[in-house]
Amino acid sequence: MTLLVMAGTGEARVLADRLAVRGIAAVASLAGATRDPRPLALPTRVGGFGSAWAQAEWMRQAGVARVVIATHPFAARIAARTVAVCEDLGLPCLLLRRPGWTAGAGDRWTWLDREEDAAGVIPAGATVFLATGRQTLEGFAGLVGRRLICRQIDPPAEAFPFPGGEFLVGRPPFSVADEAALFRRLGVDWLVVKDAGGAASRPKLDAARLLGLPVAVIRRPPPPVVETVASVDEALAWLAA
Numbered sequence: 001m002t003l004l005v006m007a008g009t010g011e012a013r014v015l016a017d018r019l020a021v022r023g024i025a026a027v028a029s030l031a032g033a034t035r036d037p038r039p040l041a042l043p044t045r046v047g048g049f050g051s052a053w054a055q056a057e058w059m060r061q062a063g064v065a066r067v068v069i070a071t072h073p074f075a076a077r078i079a080a081r082t083v084a085v086c087e088d089l090g091l092p093c094l095l096l097r098r099p100g101w102t103a104g105a106g107d108r109w110t111w112l113d114r115e116e117d118a119a120g121v122i123p124a125g126a127t128v129f130l131a132t133g134r135q136t137l138e139g140f141a142g143l144v145g146r147r148l149i150c151r152q153i154d155p156p157a158e159a160f161p162f163p164g165g166e167f168l169v170g171r172p173p174f175s176v177a178d179e180a181a182l183f184r185r186l187g188v189d190w191l192v193v194k195d196a197g198g199a200a201s202r203p204k205l206d207a208a209r210l211l212g213l214p215v216a217v218i219r220r221p222p223p224p225v226v227e228t229v230a231s232v233d234e235a236l237a238w239l240a241a
């Protein structure tokens, strides 16, 4: 009854810890997007499978009997594909997805459907902090005439892909005080985030509120249609049922 945890989030990490403590037979899968990820508490395979077929084959050979998808809300392809593979193999599958963020008093948020829409709301001359990661950076190429600072976990492997931008290396967690001090030091005028949700990534939003900074929030892609829970406790209850 091996459980496969499709990992890549803090929730996947906590779920792995709790499965290991309970002695539940499980393996984890990471994309390998971060060069030096902190190890999970479960046996972990790292790297893409190559295709849906290869993923199904790997799952068959590993004796996977059920799956919890705990990948990032913006990793749309792997979640949808894993649901499809589970349907093909007739395996129970659960999506563990933390709720998105909601604005509170003092927040100055503008919701965007896609990265490309940022150019329509962020004025020329602004210093923009992109907390959206390297992968979707090309979507901000239209922000001509703004200073762009893109934070990423690993040191950049190549130069910034278009003029006016720079990388900043930073490995979470970050506190609200750290984030506020960083935004002040860099002279940030606008923050751009993905609606990742969760407490771990929230400090940058709290720092923006503290400083009165406007924030562009990119909406999540639609989730796959499958049974879904919002917390590790609920995922453990599903596994126990």
Ligand SMILES: NC(=O)c1ccc[n+]([C@@H]2O[C@H](COP(=O)([O-])OP(=O)(O)OC[C@H]3O[C@@H](n4cnc5c(N)ncnc54)[C@H](OP(=O)(O)O)[C@@H]3O)[C@@H](O)[C@H]2O)c1
Residues within 6 Å of the ligand: 006, 007, 008, 009, 029, 030, 031, 032, 033, 047, 048, 049, 050, 051, 052, 055, 070, 071, 072, 074, 075, 076, 077, 078, 079, 133, 135, 194
């Ligand atoms: N997108 C984000 O903003 C974001 C933020 C933080 C963390 N992450 C994590 O980083 C990983 C990659 O994100 P993405 O946006 O590139 O995902 P994606 O677009 O949904 O998937 C791209 C490819 O990465 C591989 N992959 C993704 N997650 C995997 C996993 N858990 N195990 C094995 N292979 C996996 C698959 O490769 P093959 O087709 O070769 O099998 C997949 O086709 C995800 O696990 C996600 O949870 C993403």
